[in-house]
Amino acid sequence: MLNSAEYSEKVRELAATNADLAKLKAKKSELEAWFAVIGNEALKDSKNKSISYNDGSGSSVIYTQAQKLTLESPGYLKKLLGDVFPDFIEEKNEPIYKVKSAAVERMLIGLYTGDYTKAKPSEVIAQLPCSAEQKALLTKKLKGANFETDVKNLKEIGGFSESNASDYAYLFAEAVVYDTFLKLMKLSGNNGNADEYIKEISVAVSVEDTTKITVK
Numbered sequence: 001m002l003n004s005a006e007y008s009e010k011v012r013e014l015a016a017t018n019a020d021l022a023k024l025k026a027k028k029s030e031l032e033a034w035f036a037v038i039g040n041e042a043l044k045d046s047k048n049k050s051i052s053y054n055d056g057s058g059s060s061v062i063y064t065q066a067q068k069l070t071l072e073s074p075g076y077l078k079k080l081l082g083d084v085f086p087d088f089i090e091e092k093n094e095p096i097y098k099v100k101s102a103a104v105e106r107m108l109i110g111l112y113t114g115d116y117t118k119a120k121p122s123e124v125i126a127q128l129p130c131s132a133e134q135k136a137l138l139t140k141k142l143k144g145a146n147f148e149t150d151v152k153n154l155k156e157i158g159g160f161s162e163s164n165a166s167d168y169a170y171l172f173a174e175a176v177v178y179d180t181f182l183k184l185m186k187l188s189g190n191n192g193n194a195d196e197y198i199k200e201i202s203v204a205v206s207v208e209d210t211t212k213i214t215v216k
Contacts, residue, residue, distance in 0.1 A: 039063025
């Protein structure tokens, strides 16, 4: 049997451990807030969604920005998209609605935030200052789905600088958003005014900016 002195020692040890954990948790929150501030500032004028900070000995901190889509009025969105709604939006019995298509999710976010351009992806590629052969290969490689991958292909295939590749990748992604919208609009059988249709869709969703800090 443990005596009272041994119990007391364990109580003090656990209390001290909890106090240390509280201090560590507070310090972790302080450091994460610091990286959130500098990460947000670093990405403010950048098209990138994440930035990595390294200590030179193998550890790193990655600050990531993202956007979370919420279907505020799925019933209204269902009315707008008509028969093609279940092709892209999953409806569960609860009911819970979940966007099944990553392309459509990017489209809805882009329409809501205004991050789209009224140009075809092919038109963006046609305007790139590179050779016809480079454009032909970029037509196959650029997707508008992963910004970093598109930047990489524009640098390696098109020979663009980091800055120019970022600008072209962003413009291409915006064109893909609008192109996806036009295709979905056609599939839904809606032949109305595109700008008005975008306004209607934007009413049915909302977008929240989110951030994440990862330590490796």
